[in-house]
Structures are given as structure tokens and as C-alpha cells.
Amino acid sequence: MHLPKKLTLGLFGFGVVGQGLLDIISSKNLNLSIKKIGIKHPEKQRTLSAELFTTNPDEIINDPEIDTVVELINDADAAYELVKRSLLAGKSVVSANKKLIAEHLPELISLAEETGKSFLYEGAACASIPIIRNLEEYYDNELLHEIRGIVNGSSNYILSKIYQEQMTYHAALKQAQDLGFAETDPLLDVGGYDPKFKLSIIAAHAYGLIVDPAQIFNYGIQYLSADDIRFSTEKGVRIKLVARAIPAEQHAISLFVMPAFVTAEEPLYQVENEYNGVVIQAAFADRQFFYGKGAGGHPTGSAVLSDIAALRYDYRYEYKKYHTLKQHLTLKTDQQICIYLRYEHEQLVEALQFDEIIERFNNRKFKYVMGLISLEKLIANREKLLTPDVFLCEASVLT
Ligand SMILES: NC(=O)C1=CN([C@@H]2O[C@H](COP(=O)(O)OP(=O)(O)OC[C@H]3O[C@@H](n4cnc5c(N)ncnc54)[C@H](OP(=O)(O)O)[C@@H]3O)[C@@H](O)[C@H]2O)C=CC1
Numbered sequence: 592m593h594l595p596k597k598l599t600l601g602l603f604g605f606g607v608v609g610q611g612l613l614d615i616i617s618s619k620n621l622n623l624s625i626k627k628i629g630i631k632h633p634e635k636q637r638t639l640s641a642e643l644f645t646t647n648p649d650e651i652i653n654d655p656e657i658d659t660v661v662e663l664i665n666d667a668d669a670a671y672e673l674v675k676r677s678l679l680a681g682k683s684v685v686s687a688n689k690k691l692i693a694e695h696l697p698e699l700i701s702l703a704e705e706t707g708k709s710f711l712y713e714g715a716a717c718a719s720i721p722i723i724r725n726l727e728e729y730y731d732n733e734l735l736h737e738i739r740g741i742v743n744g745s746s747n748y749i750l751s752k753i754y755q756e757q758m759t760y761h762a763a764l765k766q767a768q769d770l771g772f773a774e775t776d777p778l779l780d781v782g783g784y785d786p787k788f789k790l791s792i793i794a795a796h797a798y799g800l801i802v803d804p805a806q807i808f809n810y811g812i813q814y815l816s817a818d819d820i821r822f823s824t825e826k827g828v829r830i831k832l833v834a835r836a837i838p839a840e841q842h843a844i845s846l847f848v849m850p851a852f853v854t855a856e857e858p859l860y861q862v863e864n865e866y867n868g869v870v871i872q873a874a875f876a877d878r879q880f881f882y883g884k885g886a887g888g889h890p891t892g893s894a895v896l897s898d899i900a901a902l903r904y905d906y907r908y909e910y911k912k913y914h915t916l917k918q919h920l921t922l923k924t925d926q927q928i929c930i931y932l933r934y935e936h937e938q939l940v941e942a943l944q945f946d947e948i949i950e951r952f953n954n955r956k957f958k959y960v961m962g963l964i965s966l967e968k969l970i971a972n973r974e975k976l977l978t979p980d981v982f983l984c985e986a987s988v989l990t
């Protein structure tokens with residue numbers, strides 16, 4: 592029988608996820624130990640003995656007894672250095688840092704391959720939902736069509752509190768922060784950046800497409816107004832922040848994140864609070880729905896622990912689709928989308944040059960248009976859309 596290896600861990604980060612991971616590890620009898628924990632602020636009170644902590648990353652990276660580095664810090668640039676140095680020092684790495692992964696994936700894949708070490712990151716996309724491992728292993732030989740998901744727990748939590756409890760946006764955001772769901776800079780969540788990073792990681796494993804996340808259009812919920820909520824309620828739909836991947840002809844794939852009107856018949860409608868949900872349309876398996884907690888210390892810690900446990904058997908991602916298809920895949924930016932646009936000034940509607948306007952409403956206090964527009968026009972006018980006077984929402988279910 593192939594017995595699991597004993598692992599000696601060095602952990603970077605002892606915040607929401609780091610402590611969640613420690614709770615889970617402490618409750619189990621696993622053949623692994625945490626030798627050192629790297630933190631930033633030595634003055635903070637800790638629940639563990641002071642000798643376990645260090646602010647010097649070398650104490651972890653240069654320790655030959657530590658074979659596995661678990662990176663759970665809230666600074667993507669510092670995390671990039673730690674992950675790179677750890678792989679180069681011959682350690683396998685587990686991370687939950689979607690920004691770092693999305694921004695540096697090709698380099699980190701190469702580094703893991705050159706060093707022969709594993710780089711795993713299940714916790715980086717949808718926390719407790721084992722989406723990456725499923726895309727990597729289960730759907731390995733399956734042709735995947737559209738993927739559509741709620742992949743940010745904080746913004747979903749805010750939307751649930753607004754619809755179900757009539758809470759204000761700011762009060763709901765504060766709760767998401769207090770519960771440890773939000774990023775240190777919550778604009779990453781509510782502005783649709785965090786879901787964009789997750790979408791780009793999902794696309795790498797689902798299709799083999801790896802693109803710089805800066806090229807992916809993201810629009811968030813930070814300018815949602817009471818008018819938009821009222822409009823959606825009157826139409827019998829709810830606004831959710833949705834990440835979409837739509838494969839098209841000639842190996843081109845559209846990727847974008849924006850609010851969307853969702854009907855009660857769709858699985859995503861039922862996804863509330865910090866939960867995430869992902870609908871995968873596959874050629875043969877047909878439609879499948881993944882659902883689970885998308886933020887929080889224990890749900891994310893469970894995904895991180897699953898990666899650590901997999902390392903005991905030397906598990907690594909193979910990126911088969913990426914290696915086979917990468918020369919042929921491109922990001923499609925001319926996808927036509929049906930949107931609702933709340934606006935103040937007519938110049939914006941003129942600048943956007945809709946392909947077709949389907950509906951228009953205009954009174955002194957509330958103006959909107961609904962119509963078809965190409966994604967590239969939204970990309971070109973993105974700055975003009977980022978103002979409290981404007982809100983954008985995918986509206987195909989209303990036309
Ligand atoms: N919270 C969540 O629900 C989820 C978070 N993630 C990701 O997990 C990671 C951690 O998030 P979270 O636990 O919420 O963050 P927290 O803010 O709760 O904790 C961050 C930790 O990182 C430490 N830290 C910051 N900079 C450094 C550095 N340069 N060297 C060493 N330690 C450092 C901090 O140290 P100190 O304690 O001294 O301040 C702190 O312990 C992030 O990448 C996040 O995006 C992923 C999925 C879900």
C-alpha cells in the first residue's frame with residue numbers, strides 16, 4: 592500500500608483563512624505539522640506560542656525541514672515573491688491568493704514544472720467548492736460549453752442582505768468585512784475584480800485559456816441604486832454578480848464579470864449570502880451545478896487542507912488542455928450582450944453606440960435603456976461607466 596508522506600509545513604499568514612486552516616488541522620489526526628508561521632505584525636496578540644511566529648520569510652524558505660509552504664497572506668505582490676522563492680527552494684506550495692495566481696499563472700506553471708514541485712490552489716476559486724480539481728480531473732476529456740457562476744461571496748452576501756432584509760449597501764458591506772469574507776480592499780470584491788481573477792483561473796483549467804486578467808471586462812455592484820433594486824423587483828428578477836465564460840467559434844472564448852438579472856427558475860437565483868454557485872454546461876455530461884460556501888475561514892481552510900492532503904500523494908495539476916491548446920485559444924471581445932443601462936446623461940448612450948435599443952424609459956428621476964451591445968464597446972467606455980450615475984446589468988432574461 593502507498594502510505595501518505597509526512598509533511599512539514601511553513602505557513603505564511605495567520606488571518607481569517609490561516610486560522611481557519613489551523614482549526615481544521617488541530618481537529619484531525621493528520622500526519623503533518625506546522626513548523627513556522629510567517630506574519631507581518633509581530634505586536635499582534637496570537638492564540639499560539641510566540642516561538643512559532645516569524646516576520647522573517649527566510650526562516651521558512653531556507654529551512655530544509657520544511658517541505659511544503661502554505662501561502663495565505665493578504666498582499667498579492669508579497670505573496671508572489673514568497674511563492675516564487677518557495678518553489679525555487681524546492682518546496683511544494685499551496686495558495687488561496689487568486690490575484691497572485693491569475694496575474695502570474697504561466698510563470699508559476701513553468702516554475703512548478705521546472706522544479707518538479709506542486710503548486711495547488713483550490714481555495715482560490717469558490718473557496719469550499721472543489722471546482723478546480725473537478726475541471727482538472729473529472730472534465731479532463733469533456734468539451735465544456737458555457738460556465739456561469741456566482742464566484743464572489745462578499746458581493747453575493749451584500750445583494751442577499753439588500754433584497755431579503757432591505758439592509759443598506761454600506762451596512763451589508765460592513766457585515767461582509769466583519770465576517771472575514773471581504774478582501775482587505777473591498778473594491779476587489781464589489782468592483783468585480785476578485786471574481787474576474789477567479790474566472791481567469793477557472794478558464795485556465797476548463798478550457799486551457801490563460802489570459803492576463805487586465806484584458807477581462809469586469810463591472811461590479813458598487814454603483815447599484817435603489818432604482819435598480821426596485822426595477823428588478825418589479826420585473827420579478829434579482830441582480831447577482833455573475834462571471835461568465837462563453838466559448839465561441841474558432842477557439843475564441845468570451846470572459847466577463849458583470850451584474851446580471853437572474854430569474855427564479857435559474858439555479859443561481861437560490862445562491863444566497865456568502866455561498867457561491869457555478870453552472871457548467873458540458874457537451875456530454877450536460878448541465879451541472881456546483882454549490883457551496885465561497886468565503887470564510889473554515890470553508891476556505893477546508894479547500895486548503897484538501898490541497899495539502901493531496902500533496903501527501905504528490906498530486907499536481909497537469910494543465911492538459913492548456914498544454915495542448917494554448918497556441919490556438921484566444922480571448923473573444925466582440926461578444927454581443929443584452930444590457931440594462933441606468934444613466935443620467937444622454938451622451939453616454941450615444942457614446943456606447945448600441946447595436947440595437949430594445950426598450951427605453953425616461954423620466955426626471957430615472958432613465959434606462961435596454962439593448963444589444965458588443966463587449967468591446969463596454970471595454971472601450973469602461974471609465975465612463977464607473978460613476979454613481981450609471982449601473983450596468985446583463986438583461987437577456989428580460990427581452
Ligand atoms: N477570507 C476569505 O474568505 C478568503 C480569502 N482568500 C484569500 O486568502 C488570503 C488570506 O486572506 P485572509 O485570511 O482573509 O486575510 P487576513 O487579512 O485575514 O490575513 C492576512 C494575513 O497575512 C499576513 N501577512 C500580510 N502580509 C504579510 C507578509 N508580507 N508576510 C507574512 N505575512 C503577511 C497578516 O499578518 P498579521 O497577522 O501580522 O497582520 C495576516 O496574518 C488572501 O489571498 C485572500 O484573497 C481566499 C478565499 C476566501
Ligand SMILES: N[C@@H](CC=O)C(=O)O
Nearest residue numbers: 743744745772773774
Ligand atoms: N473576498 C472573497 C473571499 C473568497 O475568495 C469573496 O468574498 O468571495
